[in-house]
Amino acid sequence: MPITVIRNADVLLAWDDATHQHVYMPNGDLAFEEGRILFVGRDYAGPADETISGTGMMVMPGLVNIHSHPSSEPMNKGFTDEVGTPGLYNSSLYEYLPIFRPDPGAVHSCVKVALSELLLSGVTTVADLSMAHPGWLDLLAESGMRVCIAPMFRSARWFTKNGHVVEYEWDAAAGEKAMAEAFTLVERAEQHESGRLFGMAVPSQIDTCTPELLKDSREEARRRGISWQIHAAQSVTEFHEITRRHGFTPIGWLHEQGLLDDRAIIGHGIFLDDHPSTPWHTRRDLEILSETGTTVAHCPTVFARRGITLKHLGRYKRSGVNMGIGTDTYPHNMLDEMRLAAYLARTQATDPRSLTTTELFEAATVGGARALGREDIGRLATGCRADFVLVDITHPMMRPARDPIRSLIYAAGDRALRSVYVDGRKVVQDGEVLTMDYRAAAEHLHESQQRIADQVPKRDWAHRSADQISPPSFLWK
Incomplete structure (x- = not known):
């Protein structure tokens, strides 16, 4: 199976076995093969069939x-x-x-x-x-x-x-x-x-x-x-x-x-x-x-x-x-x-x-x-599953990036996420889900909701309409 390396990431949020904690690792490499992490550290010297630049990125566990x-x-x-x-x-x-x-x-x-x-x-x-x-x-x-x-x-x-x-x-x-x-x-x-x-x-x-x-x-x-x-x-x-x-x-x-x-x-x-x-x-x-x-x-x-x-x-x-x-x-x-x-x-x-x-x-x-009884997820460590996220730490809402996880959680949120990998397979790229048609599903859900709303009086003990139970924020004119 091909080996992929993310090389020279600005920050790896790696797992430290000694302290049992996540740690920030600047200028780190992450290598994975067949859905499993092979290497987390600096200066990976092993084989690589594909190289991804980690410049401007934080790699964090999924x-x-x-x-x-x-x-x-x-x-x-x-x-x-x-x-x-x-x-x-x-x-x-x-x-x-x-x-x-x-x-x-x-x-x-x-x-x-x-x-x-x-x-x-x-x-x-x-x-x-x-x-x-x-x-x-x-x-x-x-x-x-x-x-x-x-x-x-x-x-x-x-x-x-x-x-x-x-x-x-x-x-x-x-x-x-x-x-x-x-x-x-x-x-x-x-x-x-x-x-x-x-x-x-x-x-x-x-x-x-x-x-x-x-x-x-x-x-x-x-x-x-x-x-x-x-x-x-x-x-x-x-x-x-x-x-x-x-x-x-x-x-x-x-x-x-x-x-x-x-x-x-x-x-x-x-x-x-x-x-x-x-x-x-x-x-x-x-x-x-x-x-x-x-x-x-x-x-x-x-x-x-x-x-x-x-x-x-x-x-x-x-x-x-x-x-x-x-x-x-x-x-x-x-x-x-x-x-x-x-x-x-x-x-x-x-x-x-x-x-x-x-x-x-x-x-x-x-x-x-x-x-969940899983020691092979939720952390970036050798032998764990290759489930990880690339965060664009150059995104304006990530700046300043003195503490990138704080910037992500309290400011940028999902807007700074660049890619998501599960089992070493890319499933999100630049804000788009690659495996499912999110927009089509959301549109179908929008159309289906009116059908559900029409059924509400039959299900409600007081036979109220959806609008009576949950009035809209503003009147529709």
Whole structure:
């Protein structure tokens, strides 16, 4: 196989095994072959079939996104930007998300839009938490990304008939059947010819799964050596539901059942026993997460829209909790998500020292990789997968580039990204996705949204129109 060398990059964001940290390496070379990194350092002297100039570039590891919903969230743009149910503590989960879901004709466009946005923001690995849909695996492989498929399953669906009480319709047998199908799909993903797909077990939500489904899925995930993720501590309503059912907080109950360890991921993990919105008689949740090695997938944007936030990313990190970053909602822009995560952490702590950019970038790379059980992604090191991003540090918004990662996250964002490589294959060039037609998918999504809007009154408990639920910012004349 040909060997490619990026030579004399202005900056390599390399991995230092001695300190277990990313480090800036000026004037560095990176060589890769057959999707794997051969060399990270200076003055590469080995063979090279292709040479790429690194002048004016920063080479950084591809970002690792551990919580995303590509098959549904892009459809919500313009619908759920400003909605939240007052009677359910401003969560949008129970009243609104079920009625704005895409129909089968729109799902593929949703996926293509989300994955394109992720690639354009430097994500090379994503966990796709979706309900299984036709052609899912081939579509993910087409994107050129490294994808952890995470087919969700559950024992019940939630709904509300009045906007202030959440009810559950249970079918335990259907949940067990869906779990078996999910594990079969994970097997198919791991055997996919692309070689870039792997799997995760995801019982959807702590309040929609029977204890048996949670235990069975956890045991099977452990047997297979794959990660396990669940939405938990994501709403005040859910917190109270779990304390009512079990007498424990969501985190406390998962721990009591023996479900937490270093391959467990909590989607969101906001409402702990010491959160101001959910004070409880214990103060153990954060300690439990740290002691068990459990990861929290932090997705600030979707909650910030409702006036909700984790308290706070820096506190979790300093308590020893492994943190990862996800884009739960649109836009699927990882750099934007990281910037918001930093600002919310500092405002919640009223302290600019509460979270460093070092800790933030680690969460978006090696923290996420650790949660997925992958030591070969999220870092530039010999033997790792050749998943990396070229950033134009001569871009005006990167200047001055005294600290290029700060300039990227807090100023330039995706505008400075030049190229993205996954497994040594270029998938983004000069702001264009090379593997999918992003513009066509976005246009199809735009056309599909009106069809979804027309269905809203049939799905809504109060039979309201989309415009009644989510009025436009300005009147259309």
